[in-house]
Amino acid sequence: MEGILATIKDVAKRAGVAISTVSAVLNRSAPVSEDTVARVEAAIREIGFTPHGVAQSLRSGRSRLIGLVVPNIANPHFAAVAREVENVCLSAGYTSVVFSTGQDAERESQVLRMMRAQRVGGLIIIPTRSDAAHGAALINQIHVPTVLLDMYVEGLPFEVIKTDNVAAGYLATDHLIRLGHRRIGIIAGIPGLATSDDRAGGYQRAHEAHGLRAPDGLMLPGMFDQSLAYQAAMDLLARPDRPTAIVTISNMMTMGLLFAIRELGLRVPEELSFVGIDDLEYAPILKPQPTVVVTPILPMARRAIRSLLEQMASGAVPDGRREVYEPHLIVRESSAPPPA
Amino acid sequence: MEGILATIKDVAKRAGVAISTVSAVLNRSAPVSEDTVARVEAAIREIGFTPHGVAQSLRSGRSRLIGLVVPNIANPHFAAVAREVENVCLSAGYTSVVFSTGQDAERESQVLRMMRAQRVGGLIIIPTRSDAAHGAALINQIHVPTVLLDMYVEGLPFEVIKTDNVAAGYLATDHLIRLGHRRIGIIAGIPGLATSDDRAGGYQRAHEAHGLRAPDGLMLPGMFDQSLAYQAAMDLLARPDRPTAIVTISNMMTMGLLFAIRELGLRVPEELSFVGIDDLEYAPILKPQPTVVVTPILPMARRAIRSLLEQMASGAVPDGRREVYEPHLIVRESSAPPPA
DNA sequence: TGGCGCTATCGAAACGTTTCGCACCAGCAA
């Protein structure tokens, strides 16, 4: 177990060739005669040689490590992203390393420092903030090809793979308005976070599109944090003129709402309707099953990692392209016309 | 962004000292006078130097990469482990890289090859199988300090951090027997997998302890896979003499059962009781709330990574120690006496 | 026969660190 692993030198000796020839065989980087290839490959098999990725990185300046930076790996939504990225990486011979920021800019920066120390070859980031100041801070910490997932950051030139968040908020709200709701609350995320602001913006827009004014005082922040969303929901639902419907802008916030509903013993959808953004993977066993707006997160993740690998291979300069995926509504049981 | 990062050489030049002196400052590995330290540190700050982890690894033979191998990172149970490991690693200056095996021995081996290529310095593994043959295969693929989590593998000398799985199965089954159930089904995992076998063993033992014989034909395999568990549950529940209660031995299998219950429109606990092993993080919003046997997975994860870091630092030989954590029962709403 | 071009192979430098032996200096005792 205490490992002295074979080196390329051992292979060379065994096959009776030069080190550089073994390297050429390994990388197909130079013409090598058929039977030399065979001899080298035999030697590799016999002594169980695995190339020293660290040495390869150092010499070639290319790293086979991909960094994935997400808000929280324990959130199933992001875990799914990680799984997808891992799959693509593995089949492409890359290794992905995942880190959680906890939506904290300082921790994000700490994480990026680690990534830099490990000299990852590329980065997929779900950023913690989207304002220009953050962009300015980030730009100095990122020295490799990068793709932004889920959210843009002001002033960062990287490709962005996101959903139409305004549409997501719109879809959820529009659905409730059409059902007849007029007092619709929303538990939004962190002000200043594009994803959050856009989804809340869609909520406003939907009201306007129906010639309505979004009611005052019904937009509560929840961060991307379940317990805060729970607080917000309790607040909203304890009011005498409580809303007849609620929109939550992320899976964790839907969870928070569900906790509150359970605690207050509210009947859904008879007494309260709700629509969440992002699906819950156990939605089918919930009672009632939640109506949600879903985003194609898996295709987005796949696209992000593919695009990143391509950039790394081609050395293309980032062009700030934005790839936008459309969300769509899944009507289930948690939404119905308001009580008379 | 296209990164030419500063090297230790640049620092040395700027501070007017030798490279080796900078290294000494960085690692506190040799006495350096106070004002030289100050000059070097100033230089580091000024040019924004981050040590090249790859070069450090290569030269020192020590790697700051920790590999975590789990069945599936998209399973919240394992995502929680990953998060915990990441936290400890980050604060200790290590980087964790997570991989999923999909409970597939071949993929596990592929993953281990990647780990070896990256020369990770230590490994935490939740293995895919526990038999001796697997142990024999694994022993040749692992060349670094390693801790086994959740399950032992026959013939592997590493420290094992696990729960008392027999007790877990026992607790769940005993609870149902005490409630009066006599036809208790169990959806077990993969035969040959210790965790699975032990939990099923606990089910047998509980019957014996009450002077009962575990009913025939009520133990169905579900793998650690939701859809298979769903199939098994459908099978079990479609029978004319269907069990009055069911034990599921992992969170994914409880999910599968819940899908089946929902589809068949069974009332719980009036028509059917169940007890799951491992909690569901959204348990509180489920109706009925599931009765479960929980294992202290977070403390176990913390213990595993701490123990690993210690081993890496001390260079201690593995002693095959087994650290066993006790599971306990949380009675909620899904278990009640059987229908008369 | 000599020169040319092609192919297969080789040797050595380089990537950015750590590590280790050696040199320098001042102070001090002999």
Added chain:
DNA sequence: TTGCTGGTGCGAAACGTTTCGATAGCGCCA
């Protein structure tokens, strides 16, 4: 003056690769 000692600092080798210029062997044509 010489020799020793302890505290600093230096230079160079080494880690395991990739890469690139050099070279040897060979057939071919003039």
